[in-house]
Amino acid sequence: MEKQQARYVLGKRADDGRYPVTVDGAPTGTVHRRHGSWYATLPGHRIPERFGTRYAAAEHLVTLVDQGIRPTVPAPGDRPTFVLDLRTAGTGLAATRTYQHLVPDLRPTLNNLVRAVEAMARLAQLGWAPLQGYPGADQGWLMECRLCGWTGRRFWSHLRGRNGDPTPRPINRHPGCIPVADMPALLITLAQDRRRQCPCASPHPTTVDAALIALNKVDKALHDGAMLSAAIHARALLEPCPASTLRAAALRAAHDQRTSGQPVT
Structure with a gap:
């Protein structure tokens, strides 16, 4: 088993799957696993490299410290590159919430956005409400059980089936939920919130043509480096909507059409 270097210490795994790292006794950053690779994070600095083990990722933080790089706290008013806290409409949910639509280390690609749309639509069908942005399939996702009010982290890879x-x-x-026998009736009741048409004041894309326009807007903003515009356009894809199932299907078809270059029939 690989041994840790004396200069860094890996802390206990947090609920979001990250391990805090101290270097020379000072809190420095975190390491986490995603899709079979390990990544290091240092507040205020982007670290794109992948590592084979958590120890290699933590050792990279030691290297950065030796280079004079230290964690920084964003100044008031500063925002992450893409992630933007936006007040959601709260449509179809018991209460309005503010949450990050994508976690900071999930790349804002169209593929990730469409996967997030599909995941959030499926959560609505299963009686879950996200309390933070889509983190990917194999990271703990903070959410609320709409059957009983429990909050905690679940893995999307488990909820979507295998x-x-x-x-x-x-x-x-989850432990302490209502009896399994009572779940179908309550899920049927919750399903009454869902619609075949978007009733929101700002219409969401629920046709392939509208979805193509929405994806093109996000893609252009990302290509131009206009991250604020990209985040605002992404809101139309990700915020709660009673027609989220229809929106997800439209966006998937539009994304597949863009990828293949063939019209959707």
Whole structure:
């Protein structure tokens, strides 16, 4: 087993899957695993490299410290490159919330955005409400159970099912939830919130043509480096909507059309 260097210490894994790292006794950053690779984070600095182990990622933080790089706290008014806190409309939810639509280390690609749209639509079907942005399939996602009000982290890879079976795991949702036998009736009641047409004051894209326009706007903003505009356009894709299922299907079809270059039939 690989041994830790004396200059850094890995702390206990947090609920979001990150391990805090101290270097020479000073809090420095974190390391976390995503899609089989390990990444290091240092507040105020972008670290794109991937590492094979958590120890290699932590050792990279030591290297940065030796180069004179230290964690920095954003000045008042500064915002992350892409992630933007936006007040959601709260449509279809019990209360209005502010949450980051994408976590900072998830790249703002159209593919990730469409996956986030699909995940949030499926959460609505399953009776979950996200309390933060989509973190990817294998990271703990903070959410609220709409059947009983429990809050905690669940893995999207478990909720979406596996190996072609769409049944979420575990079937009992979480410890302390209502009895499994009572869940179908309550989910049917919650399903009454969903619509086949978007009723929101600012219409969301629920047709392929509208979805193509929305994706093109985000893509152009990203290409131009206009991250604030990209985040605002992304809001139309990600904020709560009673027609989220229809929106997700339209955006997936539009994204596939853009990728293949073939019209959707």
